[in-house]
Amino acid sequence: MIDASSPRTRRHQRTQQAILDAAREIISREGVAALSMRAIAERIDYSPAGLYEYYGGKDEIIAAVCDDAFDQLTQALRSTDPTLPPADYLRECGVNYVRFALENTDAFLLMFTNAPLAAPHPMPVEAMLRQSPAFMVLYDAVQRCVEAGIFTPRPDYDVLAMAVTCWQMVHGMAMLAVTIMRNQPPNLGAYRRSLEVLQAGIAAQ
Template sequence: MSNKIKAAKNKLIRDTILDTAKKIIEAEGLDSLSIRKLAAQVGYSPANIYQYYKSKSEIIEAVVQQGYQQIINSLRIERLDFDSAEAEIRYKFGKYIESALQNKDYYKAVMLSEKENLLKQTSILKPEFCRNPSAFKLLQELIERGQSQGEFENGNSQTKAKIIWTATFGLIIRLIIEKIDNKEKQLQLIENHFDIIFGGIRKNRQ
């Protein structure tokens, strides 16, 4: 077997393991994942699983990086027709909320976890603890742009970004936990959410 074929086979197996682990986490929660259960669903022995991942923690971390990155990527939609920083934040974070609600079981399982390896992926109040704070920085940069353009009041942009992000997280979690699945109701709450947030940081408050 050539190295290229072997590498492709290994990647396929690793991806299968992660996809199966994600389904278990979404359906039953993080604590329900075990190497034995994972192996049974994949069709391998536990020893086979350990050939590709060193531990359950490594699998969980890989699933988080993969799944959370998918949600975060919704913030990186490229559009050039925004007429204000507020409009861009509303649009991109609206897409973020939409993506989170489409992956609600996984989002809840990951974002409510206190496990340190997961907090390294999701931490916002301590961005220095986060391994990849690029999405948080995007929000902070948009706030700073709004300040420079005279849209938002001056002040600590990092603190404002933390408040917006955590408030948005709270909204998503309540929508999930309270099973608000009606699209019209979701949109109404999301718009009210942004109205209140931006009403508090606009330079010329109305």
């Protein structure tokens, strides 16, 4: 039995990491279409067949790249300055969501066109949302606004619904930014303005 911290296990994990690093680099430099088992293997001096010792196949590598990217998205949201006033904090969380997408355009597109297809069994919406760390950052930001008296939950429009509205908006901005608007210079000021408009609408409920 191999010790989880044995040299062999650590080498194995380093190779797994090298595979993911190579995959990310190919995606960001050449786009998702250029990602292949052969391209990854070539980049780390392996044969394509050798990669199957570490991952079950190309889909598994893509899934792992997406998992890491979701973690990084969560970190990007959590990096928002917590000392900001609640409304500013929520808005800047949103801006960080879009900024992450702008800085990782192909990975972001991959995250939201690949991973969902891997969704196993359906579950209640709320349970599914609460399992998403990135969403929970937005939810907590909305909760701060409620606690500050800026937002007032209603029977037909609770905190969860408010958070979903915010997610819909920032996700729309991000998806448009990495697709239709991909050749346009990013305008964070315009994003900020739209978020202020939305937050004004939530506040007016």
